[in-house]
Amino acid sequence: MTNEELNEQYELFVLGVAEPEVADEIRAKLAAGDPEVTQGVALARELVAGLAFTAPEVDPPDHLRKKIVAAVSHEPQTFPRWFWVWATATALVTVVAFNFWQREQKKGAEVAEMRQLLIAQSAELKTVSQLLEFLNEPELKLTTFGTAQPAPPRGRVLVSPNKGVLLLVSNLPPAAQGRIYQMWLVPKQGGPVPMGLFQTTAQGTALHVRPGTVDLASAAAIAVSLEPEAGSTAPTTTPFIIAPVAE
Amino acid sequence: MDEDLLNSDRGRRLQTAFEQLNDHQRQVMELAYFEGLSQSEMAAKLNQPLGTIKTWTRAALQVLRAALGENRNAMGESTGI
Numbered sequence: 001m002t003n004e005e006l007n008e009q010y011e012l013f014v015l016g017v018a019e020p021e022v023a024d025e026i027r028a029k030l031a032a033g034d035p036e037v038t039q040g041v042a043l044a045r046e047l048v049a050g051l052a053f054t055a056p057e058v059d060p061p062d063h064l065r066k067k068i069v070a071a072v073s074h075e076p077q078t079f080p081r082w083f084w085v086w087a088t089a090t091a092l093v094t095v096v097a098f099n100f101w102q103r104e105q106k107k108g109a110e111v112a113e114m115r116q117l118l119i120a121q122s123a124e125l126k127t128v129s130q131l132l133e134f135l136n137e138p139e140l141k142l143t144t145f146g147t148a149q150p151a152p153p154r155g156r157v158l159v160s161p162n163k164g165v166l167l168l169v170s171n172l173p174p175a176a177q178g179r180i181y182q183m184w185l186v187p188k189q190g191g192p193v194p195m196g197l198f199q200t201t202a203q204g205t206a207l208h209v210r211p212g213t214v215d216l217a218s219a220a221a222i223a224v225s226l227e228p229e230a231g232s233t234a235p236t237t238t239p240f241i242i243a244p245v246a247e
Numbered sequence: 248m249d250e251d252l253l254n255s256d257r258g259r260r261l262q263t264a265f266e267q268l269n270d271h272q273r274q275v276m277e278l279a280y281f282e283g284l285s286q287s288e289m290a291a292k293l294n295q296p297l298g299t300i301k302t303w304t305r306a307a308l309q310v311l312r313a314a315l316g317e318n319r320n321a322m323g324e325s326t327g328i
Binding site: 008011012015016017018019043046047048050051052142144146154155156168169170205 | 257258261265276277279280281282283284285286287288301304305308311312315
C-alpha cells in the first residue's frame with residue numbers, strides 16, 4: 001500500500017483493529033523509521049486518546065457527591081445569641097445582615113460548584129492522558145469480550161504491566177439507583193482484586209481506567225460485576241463480564 | 248497547565264465533531280473504539296459491503312482529524328468527504 005492509502009488506516013491501527021496485513025505494513029514502516037508513517041501514527045494516537053472526551057461523563061454516586069460538596073463548602077455560618085437579640089431590635093440591621101449571609105452562602109455554593117467542575121475537568125484530562133500513555137505502551141495486551149454474545153455488553157480490555165487496566169464497554173445500561181459497576185482483576189490464584197467503580201451513560205458506554213502495575217504472569221482475567229453503590233471488597237454478584245488476560 | 252488547556256480545547260473540539268458525525272459514521276467509530284471490530288468485522292456485523300464501511304470510516308476520520316486542526320494535506324489526505 002502507498003502511504004496515502006495507509007493514511008486512512010492510522011487510527012484503526014492505533015485502536016488495534018486494522019486488518020492484519022495493513023497493521024503489518026504499518027509496523028514495518030514504523031520499524032524502518034518512515035517519517036510520514038511515524039508522524040501519522042503519532043497524530044492518530046492523539047486523536048484516539050481525545051476520543052475519551054466522547055465517552056461518558058460519570059456522575060459520582062450521591063454519597064460521594066455529598067462528601068465532595070461537604071469538603072469544599074464553607075462551614076455553616078452561625079451567629080451568637082446576642083446578635084439575634086440586637087437584630088430583632090434593629091430591623092434594618094437584620095435585613096442587611098440577612099442579605100450579607102445569603103450572599104455568603106451563595107458565594108460558598110458557587111465556589112463549591114466551581115471546584116466540582118475543576119475536579120471533573122481534571123479527572124477528564126487525566127483519563128485522556130492515561131489513555132494516551134496506554135496506547136504508547138509497547139507491552140500492551142488487548143482482549144475483547146462479548147463479541148459472541150447475542151446480547152450486550154461488549155467491549156475491550158487493555159492491560160499494561162506498567163500502566164494498569166483500561167476498560168471500554170458498550171451496550172451496558174446504567175446501573176440502577178444505589179448500584180454501581182465494579183471492575184476486578186482476577187488472579188490465577190486467590191480472590192478477585194478490586195479495580196475501581198464506574199457508571200455508564202444513557203447510551204450504555206463507559207471508559208474506565210485503573211492506573212497501576214499489573215503482573216501479567218499471575219493475572220487470569222478482568223471481570224465486572226454489579227455492586228452496591230459504595231463498592232465491595234469482593235464480588236457480591238456473579239461477574240457478567242469476564243475478559244481473559246492474554247499472555 | 249498550558250498543555251492541559253490545549254488538550255482540553257482539542258478534546259472539546261473533538262467531542263463537538265463527534266456529535267456532528269452522521270449515524271453511520273458514529274456507528275463505525277463506536278464499533279472500532281468500544282468493541283474493537285475491524286472494518287471487515289463491521290461489514291459482517293452491519294451487513295454492509297466492506298467498501299461502504301471504509302467510506303463511512305474515512306469520512307468520520309476526516310471530520311475528527313479536521314476538528315484537531317491537523318495539517319495532513321502534506322501527508323496526502325484529500326480534503327473532501
